[in-house]
Amino acid sequence: MFWNVHERLRMGPLEGLKVGRFNFGVNTSFVLYRAGSTLIEAGPANRWSQVRQFVRERQVQTVLLTHHHEDHSGNAAHLQELCQARVLAPALSLPLLSQGFPIQFYRRQVWGVPRPVVAQPLPERWEDPEGHRWQVVPAPGHADDMVCLYEASQGWLFSADLYVASRVRYGRLEDRLDLEMSSLRRVLQLPFEHLFCSHRGPVPRGRQAIQAKLDYLTALRQQACQLHQAGRTLSQITRQLLGHEDHVSFLSGFHFCKSHLIRACLVAGPGQA
Numbered sequence: 288m289f290w291n292v293h294e295r296l297r298m299g300p301l302e303g304l305k306v307g308r309f310n311f312g313v314n315t316s317f318v319l320y321r322a323g324s325t326l327i328e329a330g331p332a333n334r335w336s337q338v339r340q341f342v343r344e345r346q347v348q349t350v351l352l353t354h355h356h357e358d359h360s361g362n363a364a365h366l367q368e369l370c371q372a373r374v375l376a377p378a379l380s381l382p383l384l385s386q387g388f389p390i391q392f393y394r395r396q397v398w399g400v401p402r403p404v405v406a407q408p409l410p411e412r413w414e415d416p417e418g419h420r421w422q423v424v425p426a427p428g429h430a431d432d433m434v435c436l437y438e439a440s441q442g443w444l445f446s447a448d449l450y451v452a453s454r455v456r457y458g459r460l461e462d463r464l465d466l467e468m469s470s471l472r473r474v475l476q477l478p479f480e481h482l483f484c485s486h487r488g489p490v491p492r493g494r495q496a497i498q499a500k501l502d503y504l505t506a507l508r509q510q511a512c513q514l515h516q517a518g519r520t521l522s523q524i525t526r527q528l529l530g531h532e533d534h535v536s537f538l539s540g541f542h543f544c545k546s547h548l549i550r551a552c553l554v555a556g557p558g559q560a
């Protein structure tokens with residue numbers, strides 16, 4: 288029961304494939320989406336056999352990547368070879384995809400290691416052969432290069448790793464909370480109806496879910512800064528607001544842990560009241 292997530296999803300004209308080597312919930316599951324001949328994300332490299340089965344069902348012409356991380360980009364080189372698919376990625380992702388980037392041990396275990404891939408820059412707007420009009424929405428914070436993908440006629444928003452959960456409890460050293468909160472506000476300006484997360488899958492009441500995350504982070508940031516001003520240390524604030532570090536922190540070698548989220552709150556400052 289702790290192994291091998293493999294599930295098919297269908298949401299009207301959109302199909303999904305949920306995969307994962309481990310089955311420990313949203314942090315170890317990944318969802319690829321397919322709209323006609325367009326694949327959104329390439330999925331983790333260690334799930335290539337499931338992804339290959341999925342893409343063999345229907346000709347994939349284009350693969351859209353939202354950022355360079357290995358769970359999103361892992362099979363891009365395979366898809367180029369197998370389907371002769373065009374791989375499009377944000378301009379900032381291109382050197383990381385072609386030259387590689389550091390991947391910690393736990394990430395290698397969970398997702399595998401991508402082969403380098405030469406992708407083409409994702410245009411701000413483009414239309415696919417089925418008539419979907421894709422719009423790129425910058426969404427930095429989780430990663431500098433991250434974007435969301437919006438398709439207005441269907442009301443789809445593919446949020447990459449912007450959402451994942453309303454009440455996040457872990458962070459990474461590179462997280463930029465101020466940017467992430469601006470990105471959450473930016474997508475809330477869009478009249479999207481359906482939210483698709485790369486880890487959670489389709490999110491019911493997506494707009495409320497994004498707003499809930501923004502509200503939660505606003506409150507967490509204010510509380511963390513107040514405690515810091517009152518002289519509490521980082522570890523005291525972390526324990527008080529998020530509890531003790533747990534197995535997720537330990538298994539990730541403290542790359543993905545509670546104190547990094549609080550640190551990101553303190554770096555961002557209290558924000559507006």
Ligand SMILES: [Zn+2]
Nearest residue numbers: 356429430448
């Ligand atoms: Zn990511």
